Amino acid sequence: MTIPYGRQDISEADIDAVVNVLRSDFLTQGPVVPAFESAVAAHCGAAYAIAVNSATSALHIACLALGVGAGDLVWTTPITFVASANCARYCGAEVDFVDIDAVTYNLSVDRLEEKLIRAEAAGRLPKVVIPVHLCGQPCDMQGIHALSKKYGFRIIEDASHAIGGRYKEEPIGNCRYSDITVFSFHPVKIITTGEGGMAVTNHRQLAIHMARLRSHGITRDPAEMTHAPDGPWYYQQIELGFNYRMTDIQAALGLSQMQRLNEFVAKRHELARTYDELLKDRPVTTPLQHEDGYSGLHLYVIRLKLDAIHATHREVFERLRVSGIGVNLHYIPVYRQPYFEQQGFDPADFPEAEKYYAEAITLPMFPALTHAQQVEVVQRLTTPIGHQTLF
Template sequence: MINFDKNKYLPYGKQKITRSDISAVVRTLKSNFLTQGPKVPQFEENLSKIVESKYAVAVNSATSALHIACLALDLKKGDRLWTSPISFVASSNCALYCGAIVDFVDINPRSGLIDENLLEKKLETAALKKELPKVIVPVHLAGTSCNMEKIYKLSNKYNFKIIEDASHALGGEYKNQPIGNCKYSHITVFSFHPVKIITTGEGGIATTNSSFLAKKMTELRSHGINKNESEFFSKEEGLWHYEQINLGFNYRLSDIHAALGISQLKRLRKIIEERNKILKIYKSLGKNLKISFLEIPEDCKSAVHLGIIKLNTDDPEEHKKIFKNMRMKNIGVQLHYIPIHTHPFYKKLGFKYGDFPQSEIYAKKAMSLPLFPGLNKKNQMQVINYLKDLIK
């Protein structure tokens, strides 16, 4: 447990490492394999069972997973990828890595998720202009699934591929099924950064039900190299032989990282329940404040990666003032996220303020409160009391 002290910093998120986690990593450090050993396949298998996907490909970050997912779906120069402006830049950068064109679909301000109705309208217009996207990346902000059934139906009509950016959402559910089972997508990506649901230190994974996509991503994560003798182009070489068949990358996850992931996965269910409990307490403590929490649709069980509130103010200066004063109290509130299209780099691509108004309004109201395993009610009361004083 964290005992709040005004001289200590209470972050918006952090990892929780147990003795079992440490023992698992130490055992791997003492083993014969620090990388390219048995732990990565074991981690992939364990996670696949949990999310009910056929395949999983572990890599060194969710950013890498998004990149190779795009490449596996043959996203290339001149193609288009659409995603949400309210996400980390990796959700759109993955398209630029492939030479593709990026665009965005604005959010539903109540949930912070991509607005499927705006998506449908934008697709109708794009079809007339013959500028349809090849890939769409719905972002499961704060651990809550987008309306994937609707997006999937649109994909059948407009012939685009779907990569779920579920970096926040491991352990969450959509329509009573685990996020990551790819029922409504081609590939789902998870992150294992230390502030995420579970951690491998740094790491990510892509799940899929396609053997072709899994094989392609497996090759791409390791230099584009194939070691399957039955598929070699040269049949008469020696036992040392392997072949590079694509331009790939060194995106491998080490056995050390995977060992930590295997250990953390064992308590995933408890982590999700604790996160939901913490959010419920926040909602109870803050029910009389001039704030609102992001809506979680009834057909979703959120992984609750973040505890995002929106201040009921139209004054961005008040948002800045409250944010600054919370930080001065050593409470590590954060904004998730700066709308991607407003970053200087994306402005150079032609985006500007006003392009996605709901995302811009959201960013002037939103604030992530501390939320992580081990956060106790006393800490939460302190956070809400400070917030109450500042809002007054």
């Protein structure tokens, strides 16, 4: 694509940081991963951070640390990447979805409360709820947290889109309203480690458990062992874990990128304001910035007012792609995926998610996007098809 929907921003300082690790004694399991963890924890105001090889891995070990297993139920939003639901399935749990808010596109607190009332009556409450900060916009975490106290579920914030954002003037990731928060560092995200993720928490035992799970379930701490160590070489695998470690090479890139995190998010807000102005008076709905939050603005999603344009959703999307504009759609409702369809979900149970899917298009958004490129995106969006204008 001439203009991709997202791309990394790599500086010479980033490259130097990676090269320094390549020339060091430790390519993995060295000092840079803990330094990166400390930087993220400090930024968020969280007590602990556990770096892993992807946000999917972080979601998986977060579920396991909270005791999710066979027979349990985990709820999340249908408008998210499949990993937000898959993490529960990896643990043997069942998954259900809560419809989205019509304005923020995040998990609706009203729909959540209604579903919880029905679930309590049926004796089938969720063990964990995973709200997703879609596009970087924080969910109503205060409302979700209040319901967790009433109905007894735990909370994992999927903040894969949201590092650098704020909720109620505090950093997303401080876990004030959750047990664990998860970030993604994929190349199209706000900062990158190439591939990678992180879980942050204020609970020491959750942090210890997740750190052990990311490394085969192995401990070298005598306090966790079944008997005294045989010698200084000794370690024990005390549970079934995984090889989910992040390398020092990746962490070096992430640690360097953290220096520009606020700059990256501020630039995304500048780009969003430009899009807002360019799209003013067009038959599209531009993203809302909720008064309770400061979005990380990983994505800029518009919704087409289809009754006011001369084309279908698909025609607009395809024309942009053919024109070299790397638009995307975040996301196909998870319950529409064949794997989840087999579990009997009815799209009619999620009317707002269905409306969103019928109208949403993600426009290009990344720090190096120029004003001229934004103008081109909007011009292509409104370009004539045949003898008719789109808008």
